[in-house]
Amino acid sequence: MAGHDIFRLQDVTVHYGQRTALDGITAHIPCGALVALVGPNGAGKSTLLRALLGWLPLTRGEIRLGDKHPRHLHPRLAYLPQRPEVDWDFPISVREVVAQGRWPSLGLFGRFTAAERERVDRALEELDLTALAGEQIRRLSGGQQQRMFLARAVAQGADIFLLDEPFAGLDLAASAELVHLLHRWLAQGRTVIAAVHDLALARTHFSHALLLDTRLVAAGPAAETLSDANIDLAYHRRMPVLGVRP
Amino acid sequence: MNALYDLLLAPFAYDFMQRGLLSAVLLSISGGLLGSVLVLRRLALMGDALTHSLLPGLALSWLLLGRGPLALLAGALVAGLLSVMASALLSRLTRLKEDAAFGAFFLVAYAAGIALVSQLGTRVDLLHFLFGHILGVGPSDLALTAAASGLTLAAFVLAYRGIVLEVFDPIFARAAGMRGGWFYAGFLALAVLNLVAGLQTMGVVLALGLFLLPAASAYLWCDRFAWMLGVSALLGMIGSTAGLAVSFHTGLSSGPAIVLALGVIFLGSAALSPRYGLLHALALARRERRAVRHTVD
Structure with a gap:
């Protein structure tokens, strides 16, 4: 190797x-x-x-x-x-956060095509968030919030993940x-x-x-x-x- | 019908009222956009402090260059930048925390501004400066307002994704290779530009009302950022139209009248918002108490 x-x-x-x-x-x-x-x-x-x-x-x-x-x-x-320092009261849905993963490669003006939407769908599915896609982010549990950010990284097309204390604050399940x-x-x-x-x-x-x-x-x-x-x-x-x- | 006409539409038959209304509507658009960022980034009090610190710059440029809109804009920009940099320096290099540094600095700037303005002319001038004077909205003021509003709208349309990321999750924005510096510089410049543009209608002290109150109200109704932007602009327009009508009928300065009208919208939103309002919270608490009593029984 x-x-x-x-x-x-x-x-x-x-x-x-x-x-x-x-x-x-x-x-x-x-x-x-x-x-x-x-x-x-x-x-x-x-x-x-x-x-x-x-x-x-x-x-x-x-x-x-x-x-x-x-x-x-x-x-x-x-x-x-x-602990991501985001405002959990921000007016934004789970799906919108995951879709942000596409923005770095699309830039400010790249069109959000059907193919892009599909990548977001797949990322939501991979992290088991499809049912929660429309929720405002405050309504997620701690584990679900973490999965949302991981889904954003997957949508981004990442294959190298750097996680700072990902197990801190998670319950056993x-x-x-x-x-x-x-x-x-x-x-x-x-x-x-x-x-x-x-x-x-x-x-x-x-x-x-x-x-x-x-x-x-x-x-x-x-x-x-x-x-x-x-x-x-x-x-x-x-x-x-x-x-x-x- | 006639009464409604007299109340709401008749005032706007006058040229100066039309100019005032147009200026307020234009400012509602940019104010809604900038105000939403202010509310979500928790910069509301900082914005309040910033408006007060513009006063000495405005007064000095009036004293030296006259009261043309461009001279006032230059003075306000310099004052705003200097105050932000000076207080940032204070909080970084001394033991003082940011809020104390900003608060103290801006208070002194405000006092210096009042001292300067009172040297300028009459007490009436001072009042107009602080609280707005709808009769003073001239064509050049209107041009500045249109420019400020148009620039702000263009910036939000062009940089929408960047703005959302920078407001929601600056760390992700950074990991994605964006630079936050341009965001704050651009935001500050647009905020000062719009505050100066709002000077004639709203006055220095209350100009922020057209930013903050509609955005804070919209925040209580909306669960999507794009909606919040649109709804704040709309609430700003409704509030400023009502405020101008009140000002016409009562002789109250236009700034306080508009802010009071926006205040009614804000308090109504805080009470009635179905998900985030006071009544909802009270109903929820009562239901919980009842549930507890049931289980105890």
Whole structure:
């Protein structure tokens, strides 16, 4: 599978003023993988996601997406922030939000043809939102709201999904549904990179992991990367204080 | 029938009333569009502060360049830009948060404006400036209003998708490769342009009423953005026509009369809106209380 890396990070370093948010990250992210970004608070998970989007000036190093800088691949890249800062009272329907996914490639004046409408229909269907398409967005549950934004990304034509803490705030049923969806995407060859706090979930359901603590602690297949020894390293052995080990 | 004619139509037989009405209708279109963005982006109070800060710029340009519409526009644009930049700088570089920085700065600007205007001429001038003077709407004012309204409408038609994304979800807009800077610069320029255009009819203090009240009312009725834009413009037209008629019959300044008429529409909407109104909320609460009592019984 060598040569099928979707992201190549070389010595990626980001400073916020005096503070180092990411320090010399070198890693390859394979195409068609389900990658968990794991690490303590402040380890740089969100920063890495924003760097992958091409939003942050790197202090050092470079990120390549395929052969390109991420900024030139927008329709393929979708980003879902931790808690989307949208106004849930906005006068807009679920379908209209999903249709926004088509706008970046249509531009301001491109006509919204029958083919475009069909793509929106398919995205709604894929995320099981067809019945809710006409609703104002406040009337959705948290899990449904998240699926709406994922549907917008699918309508956009994205095949690389960057998700910031997608499991935060979901109940058990909604979490299970999201895991199911991510596995389906994995089977379709899509790539997902998600910041994840739940170690057990990352170990069992993700194919790969990057373990961060500002620096890269470990990277590779999820089970090996998230070994107890590595976790201790990343969390500076702070875990036993909370846990049961002596 | 005759009474209705006397009440609503007779006032508009006069030239100055027709000019005032045309100006108000044109402003209702742009006001509805800009006001909807103001309401949805939660910039209503910021807009209020902004109108007050235009006063010193208007007064200075009147003092130095005369009271032609273009001179006033230049003065207001400079004052608006300076105030926004100065308060943004204050909130970024000092401990002050945005609302305190904006609020404090705009208050001082307003006081400076009143001091300047009172140096200009008579008390009557000051009152006209603050509250509008329908007799003062001349052909050049009307031309400026038409330009302001037309430009705003054109901007919304041409950049509709960009505006929706920027108002609804700026992070997605950014991920899609859009730049938000042009949006706020353009919005500020259009807002100032329309506020100056509304000066003669509405006055500095109340010009924002034609933006804010119709949009806030429409927000209570509409679940689609495009509808909200149209309904705010329509409510603005109805309110300003009624307000002008009231002003004609009572001798009240046109600005307050229009804002009061729009206020009636707003309060009516807040009470009666079937999904988001007060009566609906009260009925819902009562039904819930009754349901609780039932289960306890």
